Amino acid sequence: MNDKTLTESGKESIADQIYKSIRKDLMECRWPAGHTLKIRNLAEEFGVSPMPVRLALKRLVEEGALTAEENRSARVPIISQRRFSEFYEITVRLETLALERASARITPLQLTSLLDRAEAIRLEIEDGRTAGYAQRFNSMLMEVYRIGGSSALIEMIEYAWVHVAPPSNAIFEAPEFVGSIHAHLIEIFQALRRKDSIAAANALVAALSYAERSMFPLTDEESGASPVRAPKRRGRKEIHAAEGLAGEA
The missing domain is CATH 1.20.120.530 (GntR ligand-binding domain-like)
Structure with missing residues (x-):
C-alpha cells in the first residue's frame, strides 16, 4: 500500500482496503475481545499514514465492530x-x-x-x-x-x-x-x-x-470475555505496544 487517500479512479481507496483487512482479521479471531488497536501501530503495519487507518477504524466503530477510545485508538468490544x-x-x-x-x-x-x-x-x-x-x-x-x-x-x-x-x-x-x-x-x-x-x-x-x-x-456474564493475549499474525509486522503511543495518532 501507498499513502494516497484514493487509488486510481474506480478502485477502492486505501482506507477501504484497510477497513476490509481489519474486518477480516476480526472475523478470523486475530485479536481477542478487549484488545486495543492503536492507529500508529496499524499505520506502520500497513505502510501508510495514520489518516486512512483512522478512517477505517471510524467506519468499523460506526458499524459496532469496534468501540472508540478517548486516545483515538479503538478497542475490540467485550460482550457478555x-x-x-x-x-x-x-x-x-x-x-x-x-x-x-x-x-x-x-x-x-x-x-x-x-x-x-x-x-x-x-x-x-x-x-x-x-x-x-x-x-x-x-x-x-x-x-x-x-x-x-x-x-x-x-x-x-x-x-x-x-x-x-x-x-x-x-x-x-x-x-x-x-x-x-x-x-x-x-x-x-x-x-x-x-x-x-x-x-x-x-x-x-x-x-x-x-x-x-x-x-x-x-x-463473565456482566463484563463479557476476559481479554487474553493476542496471537501473532503470520506475514505481517508484529504490533508493538511501547509506552507513550497511546496518545499518538
Whole structure:
C-alpha cells in the first residue's frame, strides 16, 4: 500500500482496503475481545499514514465492530455471555441455511480438496500446532457457504462473525478444544460427500455448540470475555505496544 487517500479512479481507496483487512482479521479471531488497536501501530503495519487507518477504524466503530477510545485508538468490544449467545443463535441459523444451499451445488472435486486440507490440518493439530486455526476453520466454512451463491447471506454471516469471533479467540488456539471442533468440521465435509445435508447441518451445529459451551468458562456474564493475549499474525509486522503511543495518532 501507498499513502494516497484514493487509488486510481474506480478502485477502492486505501482506507477501504484497510477497513476490509481489519474486518477480516476480526472475523478470523486475530485479536481477542478487549484488545486495543492503536492507529500508529496499524499505520506502520500497513505502510501508510495514520489518516486512512483512522478512517477505517471510524467506519468499523460506526458499524459496532469496534468501540472508540478517548486516545483515538479503538478497542475490540467485550460482550457478555448473553450477547454472545444471541449472536450465536443468529449465526447458527444463517450458517445452517448457507450450508443447505451449498450442499446442492458443491462438487466432488471441491469436497476432495476440502477433505485433503482438513486432513493435513488434523495432523498439525495432533502435533500441537493450533496457532491460527480459527482463520483456517472460518476460511474453509466460508468457502463452502460461498458455493451456495447468496451474497446477501454471506454478508449477514460476516456481520455475525465480526461480533462472535473475537470472544472465541482463546478457544480456537487451545489444543484441548481445537481437536474436537476440527473433528466436527471433517464430519461436515464427509456428510456433504454422502449427499447427506441433514448430517452436515447436525455436524455444523455440533461444532458451533461445542465452541459456545467451551466459551462460557472463559467469560463473565456482566463484563463479557476476559481479554487474553493476542496471537501473532503470520506475514505481517508484529504490533508493538511501547509506552507513550497511546496518545499518538
